[in-house]
Amino acid sequence: MARDGAVYACQSCGALQTRWSGQCPACGAWNSLVEEQGSRPPGALKLTKPTRKVHLAFEGLDETTPAPPRIATGVDEWDRVCGGGVVPGSAILVGGDPGVGKSTLLLQVAASAARSGARCAYISGEEAVEQVRARAQRMGLADATVKLAAETSLRAILDGLKAEPFDLVVIDSIQTMWSDAHEAGPGSVTQVRAAAQELVRLAKKRGMAVVLVGHVTKEGAIAGPRVVEHMVDAVFSFEGERGYPFRILRGAKNRFGATDEIGVFEMGDRGLAEVKNPSALFLNTSGQRAAGAAVFAGIEGSRPVLVEIQALVAPSAYGTPRRAVVGWDSGRLAMVLAVLEARCGLSFGDRDVYLNVAGGLRISEPAADLAAAAALASSAFDQALPQDCVVFGEISLSGDVRSVSRMDGRLKEAAKLGFRRALGPTDAEAPAGLRLTGAHRLADAVQRISDGGWD
Numbered sequence: 001m002a003r004d005g006a007v008y009a010c011q012s013c014g015a016l017q018t019r020w021s022g023q024c025p026a027c028g029a030w031n032s033l034v035e036e037q038g039s040r041p042p043g044a045l046k047l048t049k050p051t052r053k054v055h056l057a058f059e060g061l062d063e064t065t066p067a068p069p070r071i072a073t074g075v076d077e078w079d080r081v082c083g084g085g086v087v088p089g090s091a092i093l094v095g096g097d098p099g100v101g102k103s104t105l106l107l108q109v110a111a112s113a114a115r116s117g118a119r120c121a122y123i124s125g126e127e128a129v130e131q132v133r134a135r136a137q138r139m140g141l142a143d144a145t146v147k148l149a150a151e152t153s154l155r156a157i158l159d160g161l162k163a164e165p166f167d168l169v170v171i172d173s174i175q176t177m178w179s180d181a182h183e184a185g186p187g188s189v190t191q192v193r194a195a196a197q198e199l200v201r202l203a204k205k206r207g208m209a210v211v212l213v214g215h216v217t218k219e220g221a222i223a224g225p226r227v228v229e230h231m232v233d234a235v236f237s238f239e240g241e242r243g244y245p246f247r248i249l250r251g252a253k254n255r256f257g258a259t260d261e262i263g264v265f266e267m268g269d270r271g272l273a274e275v276k277n278p279s280a281l282f283l284n285t286s287g288q289r290a291a292g293a294a295v296f297a298g299i300e301g302s303r304p305v306l307v308e309i310q311a312l313v314a315p316s317a318y319g320t321p322r323r324a325v326v327g328w329d330s331g332r333l334a335m336v337l338a339v340l341e342a343r344c345g346l347s348f349g350d351r352d353v354y355l356n357v358a359g360g361l362r363i364s365e366p367a368a369d370l371a372a373a374a375a376l377a378s379s380a381f382d383q384a385l386p387q388d389c390v391v392f393g394e395i396s397l398s399g400d401v402r403s404v405s406r407m408d409g410r411l412k413e414a415a416k417l418g419f420r421r422a423l424g425p426t427d428a429e430a431p432a433g434l435r436l437t438g439a440h441r442l443a444d445a446v447q448r449i450s451d452g453g454w455d
């Protein structure tokens with residue numbers, strides 16, 4: 001298998017190997033090694049002697065560092081995820097499925113920043129300038145002074161960016177860029193890494209912020225090596241379920257801000273509209289809440305978000321019952337089902353279980369456990385929860401309901417949206433106008449749902 005000089009790059013982690021194998025020895029990914037033309041074999045790097053003496057200067061922890069300046073782009077949902085605006089000289093990677101709206105979002109961000117006085121460029125390697133311009137005009141951005149270019153040659157882009165000062169540059173996308181210093185094809189690990197490295201280096205040197213757009217593989221990782229994620233200061237993912245207009249910008253890494261912040265947008269025919277108050281967005285407000293539905297009082301970043309969790313428990317037609325979940329972790333569903341079986345006497349062994357988070361939102365908070373369990377129990381007993389009830393709480397393997405963070409914020413938001421009742425951990429304190437049904441154990445909550453006795 002090994003040929004002289006052949007180099008294999010892992011498409012997942014970017015590690016280089018001199019021989020092919022089915023599994024990457026560096027990250028353990030299967031079938032990820034692809035031969036790359038023009039890469040330098042590992043170990044071929046020669047260290048050059050330093051030409052001057054370098055002194056290492058230490059500093060104290062107590063010295064003050066001024067907060068980094070920020071470019072407020074005016075797209076508040078974007079700025080919040082950044083941690084209060086884009087930091088000059090920083091590099092941001094934005095990943096997402098094809099068609100989710102990455103180009104639309106970044107064109108809007110660039111246009112809005114340009115309107116606030118920043119010098120912005122949008123370089124597309126995927127579309128012609130006419131296409132980008134036509135889209136901008138349709139979105140009502142024609143007056144913004146964003147400089148457009150369609151280019152894939154890294155050398156041309158670097159030269160262009162060196163010739164003119166910019167505050168914010170969007171590269172759409174990093175996978176289309178290629179450097180003539182490497183023989184590997186565009187989109188290969190070597191090319192993506194080289195392009196990202198050069199662009200990040202230039203950004204740091206010039207104090208210009210650079211946003212790299214990255215495609216996402218079927219497995220959900222940003223295609224190309226993970227080394228790109230290490231090179232940049234922030235990694236955001238832009239998510240949305242097909243068929244829903246809502247799009248969520250989520251921070252996965254951020255050197256200049258918190259990563260639990262989300263930005264919510266709605267895709268319309270004039271681009272993305274910001275959703276400033278998303279708390280009621282994912283609620284089904286039309287009609288009665290049926291059996292199998294529970295409203296989860298969640299927190300996304302700094303904001304409370306109420307969202308309906310829907311469950312369907314149905315007799316299984318086949319030997320192996322189905323478990324399908326959208327918007328939540330399937331491992332978490334398996335755990336909640338196991339606790340419901342072991343601690344509450346419910347049986348799901350011969351039943352199919354479907355769980356869906358309404359509106360295309362993805363929930364990762366453990367606080368959603370009790371809401372999911374309540375939806376499952378409600379469907380299993382065919383007993384609807386009260387219309388005006390929100391649910392939250394973490395479930396432990398022993399069947400206890402544990403308290404969660406920010407209970408006050410969750411309950412206040414629920415009260416504000418007209419909910420009058422909450423099912424949650426016992427130590428929560430309900431604000432005026434809201435009655436809390438505290439459950440020590442999941443079995444207590446399940447008992448109440450099966451009896452329908454809420455008063």
Ligand code: TYD
Nearest residue numbers: 098099100101102103104267268269270271
């Ligand atoms: P795009 O930004 O090209 O996605 P990406 O860069 O992530 O591949 O968005 C493409 C989708 O967005 C396309 O299916 C059409 C839709 N869209 C709208 O619905 N309204 C609009 O105003 C725009 C510009 C796009």
Ligand code: MG
Nearest residue numbers: 102103126172
């Ligand atoms: Mg695009």
